Amino acid sequence: xxxxxxFDGKGRVATTDPDDHVRDMIQQVLxxxxxxxxxxxxxxxxxxxxxxxxxxDALAAATEYxxxxxxxxxxxxxxxxxxxxxxxxxxxxxxxxxxxxxxxxERKQSQFATEVxxx
Numbered sequence: 001x002x003x004x005x006x007f008d009g010k011g012r013v014a015t016t017d018p019d020d021h022v023r024d025m026i027q028q029v030l031x032x033x034x035x036x037x038x039x040x041x042x043x044x045x046x047x048x049x050x051x052x053x054x055x056x057d058a059l060a061a062a063t064e065y066x067x068x069x070x071x072x073x074x075x076x077x078x079x080x081x082x083x084x085x086x087x088x089x090x091x092x093x094x095x096x097x098x099x100x101x102x103x104x105x106e107r108k109q110s111q112f113a114t115e116v117x118x119x
Contacts, residue, residue: 022078022101023110029074030067030095030112045070047114050093060086060093067095078102 008014016024032044045067053059063086071081083098095112 018103019101019106019108022075022108025075025078026071026097026099026110027112029070031114043074047093047095047112050114055088055091055093057088060088063093063095067097071097071099082107 006014029043030045030047033046033048034044035041037043047063047067050059050063064084067086068081068084071079071084075081079099079101081097081099083096085096085098087094087096093114096109097112098107098109100107
């Protein structure tokens with residue numbers, strides 16, 4: 001199934017290819033708040049909590065560790081995280097994740113962004 005859940009042109013639940021599915025899983029880890037899932041309260045990274053923190057280089061550095069740890073914990077059997085880069089620009093926090101799909105050995109890069117609070 002594709003994430004977020006949607007319907008295709010035929011009225012069926014939309015599906016996706018394996019590469020996009022892995023990207024969708026990364027997105028779910030990044031944007032799920034710990035405590036949000038009843039059956040897995042520790043799941044997630046809490047990137048959306050950064051919306052309420054002042055934007056800074058220190059926030060970006062801390063976020064790199066937060067993201068890498070969460071991805072290793074929750075998707076370590078699917079991907080090998082090679083690099084996480086977080087850039088803070090104005091009110092935007094951009095996260096670049098470079099990883100290798102364990103199943104195929106392919107290197108991939110995905111970018112995710114969210115707006116953050118400013119003082």
